[in-house]
Amino acid sequence: MKKIAMVFVLSLYATSALAKVNVVATLPFIGSLAKEIGGDRIDITVLIKSNQDPHFVEAKPSMILAVRKADILIYNGLDLEIGYLPVLIESSKNPAIQPGKAGNLDCSRYVAPIERLPSADRSMGDVHPLGNPHYIYSPKNIFRVAEGITEVLSAVDSVNAVFYMESFAAFKERFNKKQAEWGKGQLKEKKFIAYHNMFSYLSSEFGFQIKGYIEAKPGIPPSAGHIEGLIEAMKRERPDAIIITPDAGRKETEFLTQKTGVKTIILPRDVGSTPAAKDWFSLMDEILSLLQ
């Protein structure tokens, strides 16, 4: 009897050791970072498609189910997912990923946000008082996020902690190599016009300038008057290009290109937006080479 019990307990232990950690990530780049660290020890579900605007996502029942099954929920934070994530977390009925629990990983905890607007109101458009949430394009911050993911994975799945640490060491090596490579790019003199205010981290880290936005205010589509003013400004400033992501601003940029002769660069929004952007590193590779 005792033996059977022992075997039973051991087999339970074995299955728990073998069971993969179920990770749910809101955005593709977060899933990609978790994959870098978690490798084959984790199962990843990414909720949002790479061509979706994370501001305008609805809490689909399938997402609720995915969060229900999660051991760890990893998200961008800084209000980017405010429209649907609170609903997902509550409706999931999953105590492990509630705010304050180890399984709730807000990546912005590891980020130094820029453009904080403590006294913002909505007449300013879709602003984010806690800071610009688009740190996806910020190597400095992404490095810290990867470190944070390593910490949380190691804490939740301590059996594989060593594996996660080793993955992070490999990530660090690759990161340093890439940073050196990216630093050689010649972006310092460049000036761009962007559709939405999502490249501030990129411009501050790589030294280029964003001279204006096509959106009148964040999240508010431009009026004819705003576009006209922008055309004047572009004629004056002669920016190198207009930068947009595939999901917004195509029509407006076509018109602006026609009027001013300034070319448009379509940057991949997230991992998986283009075939080349397979993970976060190749996403950055592609963005930086397109901006050259």
Next chain:
Amino acid sequence: MRITALLCLLFLLIPFSKSWGDDMEQRIQALENASNIQTETIEEQQKAIEELKKGSDTEKQKSAGVTGLFGSASLANPNISLIVDTFFYSSNHNDGELEARSIPGFTNAGIEKRNGFNLESAELFIYAPVDPYFNLYATIPVTEDGAEVEEAYFITTALPKGAQVKGGKFKSGFGRINSQHPHAWDFADAPLAYRGFTGEEGIIEKGVQLTYLPELPFYTQLGAEALQGDNNLLFGQDAKSGAHTFSAFAKASFDMGDYSTILFGPSVVVGKARNSSIADDREFAGDTTLYDLEFTYKWKPSKARSFTLQSEYLLRSQDGNLTDTVSSTADTLKRTQDGVYLQGIYQIGRCRVGARFDRMEVFRDDYRLSGADQDFGERPWRATGSVEYNLSEFSRIRVQYNHDRSGRDGVTNNEVLVQLIFGIGAHSAHPF
């Protein structure tokens, strides 16, 4: 009076009391002293401010880790939003006719809208986590008649995986539209079936709800509720002492590809009834059962384009006595009636176009008073068209037209609504 006179006298005497030169010198001296003290205080204050600034900078660095999930810190204040729902209404009926326009055989409640400008409500929505175990919500619509606690409930967050309890006063999980807030509806008014079976507001009850989300390959939610049974069309406050209503519902959902989702499921609510909402001067006492089948299909290939097709079929059956409150004579009443709505919404950019069709007594129209079948005239129906423009996530303008034949008298109520909905405060969610 005497004191005032004395004071006046004193003031008049002051200039003569001292020699002017002495006075001036003394005064200048005093002013200098005062200004010296002031500069010192200012310097001290500046120092203090700088120290505070230093402190707040380090504070800032620390608080960079604040979660953005529920907006900014909600410790000191819960998340609060205010939604103002106001509309202009025009009908070919005057206000008196509207008030009398019930749905015979279903409800004696007329139309509460008035020709001209209307204020639906200014609705306060308050929520925040209580502690690591509960979230708390309250919906307080303030109308011209006063404030009302429409909802006030907790939701558990720490029960074992998949289980959740909701308690307090809340919108029942029965059906699809029932649990949605009116300002989130795709049209300015509730479907006819809801008006006829539950009342425009739906089933909002005090009680407790248990839901379970099993770990299956597809989304399935199971729920059961024990409710007080205050709904004045289905049940009634005085039907029985104690809670006298129970509901159960199931919802399942699949994704079909990346962009399409379907959601469907049955619901039922049963309870004891005693109310005067069937017809004027009649009180009904007996048992009520209401069934619901819901179906929603949503296609959303991008943020700028979507299509939603939604339908609910409701079947209500009641068995009991209908008493004439004037003559005190009673009849047995057995009625089983149904209703359905089908609506579609097409969104392109910031614009949404909608169409809806309502029909009552689709398959069942039994209404037997002491065994004799009653005929109330043509089957109620209504056709609706709407155009919506959303300037942002927080402001909505809607124009809606109803061709309403629910009066059963062959007379059409042509209604036009121009509705404005604004929301300020905490960011509202985008539920499916």
